[in-house]
Amino acid sequence: MKFEAVTIKDIAKALGLSTSTVSRALRDSYEISPETKKLVLEYAAKINYHPNPIALSLKERRSHSIGVIVSEIANSFFSQSIDGIESIAYKNGYNVIISQSRESFEREVINLNYLTSRSIDGLLVSVAAETKDFSNFKELHDRGMPIVFFDRVVNEINTHKVIVDNYKGAYDATRYLIESGYTNIAAVANNEVLSITKDRIAGYKAALADHHVQERDAYIRYCAHGGLLSSEVEEVVADLVSLDPRPDAILALSDKLTTGCLRILKAKNLKIPHDIGLIGFSNSEITELIEPPLSIIKQPAFEMGEIATDLLLQLIESKRPVTDFETKMLEPQLIIRESAKRKRAGASAGSQ
């Protein structure tokens, strides 16, 4: 037995009415007699009638669904964002359709086509690490699809954006490392093209400059696939620790890269912070509950999801003119752990 199909037609037939009468009765139209209304409503309840939203969507040309594309659902930052997204969507009667790019440009494009052809009313995106070509988003946006970017935004597209102050997050983290006595601070980032990469690297560099710590090109490393491939992070970290002078601390510029660095350092049996310092972006709840040997930069992921969705729904429902697109910037939170404060054990060779 296939899933049901009790329609307005069924009600009409059973009650000897026309479909329009039934339709109007169900919508509590003023032009239907109380008796008929009661009759229809009661019968509808009895046979458990529910309007077919697909038919409604076809008629109203809107699906009451929004699409979400993130790189990875099973990433604390994104799952918390999606939590926020779902919260607002739920409140407003919207469905949330999720898909993940896994940092792949190709997959992002496929999902994009997939979702839009699935007739979503709007789109929430945090772009993939691989993505350098934003023309697909641009085209879609130009064709009138409401899009709101969060976290990893596309500056070339004029729409709402929700981010944290990435510059500040990286700046504060770097300063914290410097003030903790580290002098050879490496940075591991996502793909160079990503908005978050640019901003975070800029904050890192500024902190170094402001504290008269020399910046070294060799200390700045990018992971084209956002650290999704552990080989990628492995290579980068292996490379960094073989440098002379060896970095005495690493700044990991994303959730995934933080866990990636942790993994590799652990595999290499390098103890944090004894052998090497580590600070990174992380939204894992656990890091707040136990005393890990690393300090973290935490993003208000839930709020970001909420705000982004709120903006998107306003766009969809045209509650505000499309002229004043805004970029909401939230504060990241630097969480300092005592156990992370011990300085390096003189493991590195020279100093500068």
Added chain:
Amino acid sequence: MKFEAVTIKDIAKALGLSTSTVSRALRDSYEISPETKKLVLEYAAKINYHPNPIALSLKERRSHSIGVIVSEIANSFFSQSIDGIESIAYKNGYNVIISQSRESFEREVINLNYLTSRSIDGLLVSVAAETKDFSNFKELHDRGMPIVFFDRVVNEINTHKVIVDNYKGAYDATRYLIESGYTNIAAVANNEVLSITKDRIAGYKAALADHHVQERDAYIRYCAHGGLLSSEVEEVVADLVSLDPRPDAILALSDKLTTGCLRILKAKNLKIPHDIGLIGFSNSEITELIEPPLSIIKQPAFEMGEIATDLLLQLIESKRPVTDFETKMLEPQLIIRESAKRKRAGASAGSQ
């Protein structure tokens, strides 16, 4: 400008053909001349035609979407499950619509109505902690909606289920505590009615019995809302540590309860494992990368999501007769941490 709608009709008009011809040409029907086909296909590509899936859904009476209801997306176990769900759905051209119950029965029912009325082809569910009445699921299932349960299943409903061996997970964890020298082992669980609660408590009790450790009713505590309210866990833990004899270890029977216990113990300034032992279910990636003072039971969440989705799609596409419903049981993984092994510091009063 609203998001546009280039339809078959537009193509037909532009090319001076009928909609049926265009439709057939697009579907590469054998009864259309190569020239016409070429003409249509090229024009369609040029104006970027995409079939309207809503219209298709209405016609085909299927949406190529599956619904997912979990208690909380921002929970490692569930976000990893959803990752697996999305993977399989993506491979098979299905969309994933997510919603969360937040452990609330009421919200679960609302989401259920919402999703099914949204015309999903099937449903993946891990039931809310609060839920004691499964009639909504039952009714839906009876009406023909394909449902697959995972993690928290409804035994009363005859359909596919995907779980881990909860009995074994709890048994092994309890045995580990006993063998580590703990003797007063408390258990903190979800709502009593939940399948996972029953199975895990059974495993806990069996391990106690097998090792001749006396079971105490006062040591077994339930959280009706799955620990979503931190007050709930707070109360339970406060109560436990005030008992005489005070438990020297706690077994937390879900991800949320593990973090909940961690939070409360931390707030109470009780050190793990020095003041009190703790072991719990957890799927947080971080716990594997740093040396936390607790051992964990980890579930193959991703695989569970994959398997559940696979079964659901088979159900939807009727690839197998609806007679042989199965319950797939996977192995949980007990991850022992050295730093968790130190025994209690004689803090507890008596022993038995």
Added chain:
DNA sequence: TTGTATGCGTTATCAG
């Protein structure tokens, strides 16, 4: 107050 006809975008059936 209620019924009839039309359209949303697509495909299937039936003619030609």
Added chain:
DNA sequence: CTGATAACGCATACAA
């Protein structure tokens, strides 16, 4: 090979 028509479920302009 191609075109006209009906149908999927619903809402609504227009009649009655």
